[in-house]
Amino acid sequence: xxxxxxxxxxxxxxxxxxxxxxxxxxxxxxxxxxxxxxxxxxxxxxxxxxxxxxxxxxxxxxxxxxxxxxxxxxxxxxxxxxxxxxxxxxxxxxxxxxxxxxxxxxxxxxxxxxxxxxxxxxxxxxxxxxxxxxxxxxxxxxxxxxxxxxxxxxxxxxxxxxxxxxxxxxxxxxxxxxxxxxxxxxxxxxxxxxxxxxxxxxxxxxxxxxxxxxxxxxxxxxxxxxxxxxxxxxxxxxxxxxxxxxxxxxxxxxxxxxxxxxxxxxxxxxxxxxxxxxxxxxxxxxxxxxxxxxxxxxxxxxxxxxxxxxxxxxxxxxxxxxxxxxxxxxxxxxxxxxxxxxxxxxxxxxxxxxxxxxxxxxxxxxxxxxxxxx
Numbered sequence: 001x002x003x004x005x006x007x008x009x010x011x012x013x014x015x016x017x018x019x020x021x022x023x024x025x026x027x028x029x030x031x032x033x034x035x036x037x038x039x040x041x042x043x044x045x046x047x048x049x050x051x052x053x054x055x056x057x058x059x060x061x062x063x064x065x066x067x068x069x070x071x072x073x074x075x076x077x078x079x080x081x082x083x084x085x086x087x088x089x090x091x092x093x094x095x096x097x098x099x100x101x102x103x104x105x106x107x108x109x110x111x112x113x114x115x116x117x118x119x120x121x122x123x124x125x126x127x128x129x130x131x132x133x134x135x136x137x138x139x140x141x142x143x144x145x146x147x148x149x150x151x152x153x154x155x156x157x158x159x160x161x162x163x164x165x166x167x168x169x170x171x172x173x174x175x176x177x178x179x180x181x182x183x184x185x186x187x188x189x190x191x192x193x194x195x196x197x198x199x200x201x202x203x204x205x206x207x208x209x210x211x212x213x214x215x216x217x218x219x220x221x222x223x224x225x226x227x228x229x230x231x232x233x234x235x236x237x238x239x240x241x242x243x244x245x246x247x248x249x250x251x252x253x254x255x256x257x258x259x260x261x262x263x264x265x266x267x268x269x270x271x272x273x274x275x276x277x278x279x280x281x282x283x284x285x286x287x288x289x290x291x292x293x294x295x296x297x298x299x300x301x302x303x304x305x306x307x308x309x310x311x312x313x314x315x316x317x318x319x320x321x322x323x324x325x326x327x328x329x330x331x332x333x334x335x336x337x338x339x340x341x342x343x344x345x346x347x348x349x350x351x352x353x354x355x356x357x358x359x360x361x362x363x364x365x366x367x368x369x370x371x372x373x374x
Contacts, residue, residue: 015080128332129339152262159194
């Protein structure tokens with residue numbers, strides 16, 4: 001494969017941005033787009049300068065996804081539908097041996113996890129997980145820090161993903177325009193951004209989950225204002241995750257802390273001033289060091305295209321790595337197994353909240369005793 005014939009399904013804000021970003025790669029030919037709302041292709045959308053139909057006059061628009069898969073002769077489908085409906089679109093493409101790049105979470109239920117895993121195992125195509133936080137500067141440095149032995153053995157990790165709530169703002173109205181999933185999704189279920197960078201340095205998945213929710217403390221709240229989960233791996237490594245449904249403090253989205261037997265690393269973002277701090281007992285200077293904590297992956301710090309891409313360059317790195325792997329016939333850099341390992345713990349955590357914090361065993365589709373029922 002020398003060029004990638006690309007189709008995109010789901011043309012909300014995220015889908016439009018990923019289409020425009022992908023189209024800027026020399027190896028990509030954007031040929032088809034699909035959405036149930038024709039206006040998302042033919043009309044100007046929020047923050048857009050002109051309709052996608054004008055930006056990509058050679059693309060064919062489809063309202064019928066099955067028809068697009070059948071007619072467009074695609075090498076790759078980017079799935080950017082709502083976070084609660086990724087799996088069906090991935091399965092249909094993989095069943096036709098069309099490569100898939102799926103945003104996260106990969107699945108919305110244990111049943112979908114089983115179906116997607118089984119289809120992927122039979123397909124000749126590959127599926128990549130769009131976990132852009134795994135490409136951020138902190139995640140890259142953490143992997144290097146661990147690989148070089150400066151962290152030692154990790155034994156406790158924590159993360160928080162706090163989104164400032166703006167229920168009546170233009171931004172919120174826009175983000176919910178193509179569905180209610182953002183407004184209704186259980187907070188702890190959206191755990192991939194937090195768990196992905198941490199699990200990347202572990203050679204074992206999460207095996208136990210316990211979680212609690214705070215309940216609702218405002219008439220406008222439709223889900224828990226806060227939810228907190230504790231996870232544990234087979235060897236006893238503990239991970240804590242805090243997610244919000246409602247928060248009035250604009251303090252910064254993504255924060256991480258990693259404790260190891262030889263060192264420590266954190267990313268703390270407060271009031272748009274992110275910093276990364278670290279120290280190692282194996283370093284000549286064991287005192288805590290501090291560097292800037294911007295998202296831009298170090299590999300792309302001087303890349304002008306990456307600087308213009310979304311999420312501080314992480315989206316560009318994500319697509320660049322995936323496209324290179326696809327063209328080289330290599331496995332996806334962040335494959336389905338990694339995607340499910342950062343997705344399913346949130347589903348089990350939600351069930352734990354329903355059971356009052358009960359400790360629940362976490363299983364995966366490749367486990368012999370995996371069940372689609374709790």
